[in-house]
Amino acid sequence: MNADVIITGAGPNGLLLAGELAQAGLRPVLLEALPERPAEPKANGLVGRVVQAMDYRGLHERLAGTARLTRMDGFQFGALPLDLQRLAEHSMFALPIQQRLLEARLEEWARELGVTVRHGHEVVDVRPDADQVTVDVAGPAGTYSMSARYLVGADGAHSVVRKRSGIGFPGFTDTGFVGRMGQVGIDASVADHKTGVLTVPGAGTFRPATFTRTEHGLFAYGMFVPGVFRVAVHEWDQTVDESAPMTLAELQESLERVLGGPVPLTAPPNGAELGLRRSTDANSRLADKYRAGRVFLVGDAAHVQSGFGGPGLNLGMQDVLNLGWKLAGVLNGWADESLLDTYEAERRPVAARVQAQTRAQTALVGAGPNITGLRDVMTELLQDEPAIQRIADLMAGADIRYPAPGCDHPLAGRWMPDLPLREHGRVAELMRSGRPVLLDFTGTLAETAQPWRDRVDVYTDHTDTAPADAVLIRPDGYVAWAGSDGLVEALTTWFGDALMPAGTPGGHLLS
Ligand SMILES: Cc1cc2nc3c(=O)[nH]c(=O)nc-3n(C[C@H](O)[C@H](O)[C@H](O)COP(=O)(O)OP(=O)(O)OC[C@H]3O[C@@H](n4cnc5c(N)ncnc54)[C@H](O)[C@@H]3O)c2cc1C
Known part of the structure; x- marks a missing residue:
C-alpha cells in the first residue's frame, strides 16, 4: 500500500481535502492530470455558508486577503432581486476570488502542511478490492500503479473515478440555447470602468454581478479588475455551427441581440486572457452514490448543476469538510468505518436540494410570456421577508440539518453559530x-x-x-x-x- 488516501484532481475540492487530511496528520497523495493550472476563467468566488466554513477553518484571511467576512446586501434568485437588507440575520456571505487564485492559495496551504501535488499525473483506471484500491496513473515518466486504503474522486464533472467505480450520474441535459462567454473590454462609450456600470443606448443601465433576463435571452456580467469584464450571454432557440471557432464579434452580436442595444467589445486590457467559450448544453446531474466501497466522490465529480447563485463551491467544499474529518478519524484509528456512511447520508440530500433550486432558477429565466407571468408572481412574493429569508437560507445552505441521532436539541445537526x-x-x-x-x-x-x-x-x-x-x-x-x-x-x-x-x-x- 502506497498511501492512506489518494485524491484524484487538484481543483479546489481536491486541494482542500488534501490540506484537511494533512492537518489531521495524514499524508495523502494528490494526483492532477494537468501539468499546469489552466488559464480558463471559472468561479468568481464563494457564496453562502462555505465562506463561514473557510473562516472556521482559518482559511478566510488567506483566501480573501482580509479576516473580515462580507455579508451581501442583495442578491438574485432566477435573475429576480433578493433584498437581503430586509433580513435581521442571514448567511449569504461572499468571498470574491477567481478560481485560479483560489486553487493557488489552497495549494500553497496544502504544501505548507506537507502535501505533495503531482501535476501531470492522470488517473486512467481504478481497481478496487476489499482491502485497498489501486489506481493506474499516466505520469510524465510513463504509467505506474499506486494503491491506498481509500480513493477520493475530486476529478470534476467528467470524473474517471466515478465512471470506473460504476457510479451512475443520472439527471438531464438542457439544450435549446446557445451560451457564449468571454473576458473582454467594453468600450468607454457604454461602460464606466471605475464602477463597472453599463449604460446601453435603447436598453438601459446594468450593474455588475447581476443577471438580466430579456425576451431574447439572459445576460450576466461582472468586473473583477477595473476595465476587465466577464460577460455571459444565453440566447433561446438558437442554433450555431459548433465547429466554427468562437469570436469576439460573435459574442458582441449575441449580446446586442439579447439587450437590444450597442455594446462594443474589445480584447481585455493588460493582456488578460480573452477566454471565449460557447456552450449549447447545461447539465444537472447527481451521482447515484457518493461511496462505492473504498471510493468516495466530492465536488463536481458528485454533482453538477446550473451556476445560478454560485452553488458549486458552497456544495463541493462543504462535501470535503464533511468527509475529511471522518476519513481522518477512521485512518487515525478512533472512528468506526460506519462513520464514513454518514457522508453520503448527509451530503447527497443537500446536493439534491441545491439542484432543485438551481433548476427552479433556470426555469425562471426561460423564454416566453408564461415565464414572464411566473416572474411577476415571484417578484411579488419576494417582497415578503419570510420569503426572502427562505430563499436566502436555501441559497446559502443555511437550512441544512443533518441527522443527529439521540439528540433532539434544536441546534443538533445545524451549523454552530459564530457566537x-x-x-x-x-x-x-x-x-x-x-x-x-x-x-x-x-x-x-x-x-x-x-x-x-x-x-x-x-x-x-x-x-x-x-x-x-x-x-x-x-x-x-x-x-x-x-x-x-x-x-x-x-x-x-x-x-x-x-x-x-x-x-x-x-x-x-x-x-
Ligand atoms: C465558467 C464557470 C463559472 C463558475 N462560477 C462559479 C462561481 O462563481 N461560484 C461557484 O461556487 N462555482 C462556480 N463554478 C463551479 C466551480 O468552478 C466548480 O464547482 C468547481 O471547479 C468544482 O471543483 P472540483 O475540485 O470539484 O472540480 P474541478 O475544478 O473540475 O477540478 C477537477 C480537477 O481534476 C483534474 N482531473 C480530471 N480528471 C483527472 C484524472 N483522471 N486524473 C487526475 N486529475 C484529473 C482536472 O484537471 C481538474 O484540475 C463555475 C464553473 C464554471 C465552468
Whole structure:
C-alpha cells in the first residue's frame, strides 16, 4: 500500500481535502492530470455558508486577503432581486476570488502542511478490492500503479473515478440555447470602468454581478479588475455551427441581440486572457452514490448543476469538510468505518436540494410570456421577508440539518453559530485546529469529555445567551450534540471510544 488516501484532481475540492487530511496528520497523495493550472476563467468566488466554513477553518484571511467576512446586501434568485437588507440575520456571505487564485492559495496551504501535488499525473483506471484500491496513473515518466486504503474522486464533472467505480450520474441535459462567454473590454462609450456600470443606448443601465433576463435571452456580467469584464450571454432557440471557432464579434452580436442595444467589445486590457467559450448544453446531474466501497466522490465529480447563485463551491467544499474529518478519524484509528456512511447520508440530500433550486432558477429565466407571468408572481412574493429569508437560507445552505441521532436539541445537526465568547473571542477561533470541540457554557460538562482529549478540544466559556449547557461541534462546523444529557453517548457515537472510560481516575490527565 502506497498511501492512506489518494485524491484524484487538484481543483479546489481536491486541494482542500488534501490540506484537511494533512492537518489531521495524514499524508495523502494528490494526483492532477494537468501539468499546469489552466488559464480558463471559472468561479468568481464563494457564496453562502462555505465562506463561514473557510473562516472556521482559518482559511478566510488567506483566501480573501482580509479576516473580515462580507455579508451581501442583495442578491438574485432566477435573475429576480433578493433584498437581503430586509433580513435581521442571514448567511449569504461572499468571498470574491477567481478560481485560479483560489486553487493557488489552497495549494500553497496544502504544501505548507506537507502535501505533495503531482501535476501531470492522470488517473486512467481504478481497481478496487476489499482491502485497498489501486489506481493506474499516466505520469510524465510513463504509467505506474499506486494503491491506498481509500480513493477520493475530486476529478470534476467528467470524473474517471466515478465512471470506473460504476457510479451512475443520472439527471438531464438542457439544450435549446446557445451560451457564449468571454473576458473582454467594453468600450468607454457604454461602460464606466471605475464602477463597472453599463449604460446601453435603447436598453438601459446594468450593474455588475447581476443577471438580466430579456425576451431574447439572459445576460450576466461582472468586473473583477477595473476595465476587465466577464460577460455571459444565453440566447433561446438558437442554433450555431459548433465547429466554427468562437469570436469576439460573435459574442458582441449575441449580446446586442439579447439587450437590444450597442455594446462594443474589445480584447481585455493588460493582456488578460480573452477566454471565449460557447456552450449549447447545461447539465444537472447527481451521482447515484457518493461511496462505492473504498471510493468516495466530492465536488463536481458528485454533482453538477446550473451556476445560478454560485452553488458549486458552497456544495463541493462543504462535501470535503464533511468527509475529511471522518476519513481522518477512521485512518487515525478512533472512528468506526460506519462513520464514513454518514457522508453520503448527509451530503447527497443537500446536493439534491441545491439542484432543485438551481433548476427552479433556470426555469425562471426561460423564454416566453408564461415565464414572464411566473416572474411577476415571484417578484411579488419576494417582497415578503419570510420569503426572502427562505430563499436566502436555501441559497446559502443555511437550512441544512443533518441527522443527529439521540439528540433532539434544536441546534443538533445545524451549523454552530459564530457566537462571541468572553474568553476565546468567538466560536470560529476555537475551530481552527480542524478538531471537534466541546464548548461548555456551564463549567460542569468539560470534565466528562476529558477522556476524549486526544481528539476533542474542550473549552469552558461564556456568551450572553448560551444556546445550550454545552455544545459538541464537529470539525466541519455542524453541531453533533447540544444540551446537558447524553454527552458520553454523543462523544462515543461521533468520535469513538474514549481513551479511558469517563470517570476513570486520572483519565483527565491523559492529554
Ligand atoms: C465558467 C464557470 C463559472 C463558475 N462560477 C462559479 C462561481 O462563481 N461560484 C461557484 O461556487 N462555482 C462556480 N463554478 C463551479 C466551480 O468552478 C466548480 O464547482 C468547481 O471547479 C468544482 O471543483 P472540483 O475540485 O470539484 O472540480 P474541478 O475544478 O473540475 O477540478 C477537477 C480537477 O481534476 C483534474 N482531473 C480530471 N480528471 C483527472 C484524472 N483522471 N486524473 C487526475 N486529475 C484529473 C482536472 O484537471 C481538474 O484540475 C463555475 C464553473 C464554471 C465552468
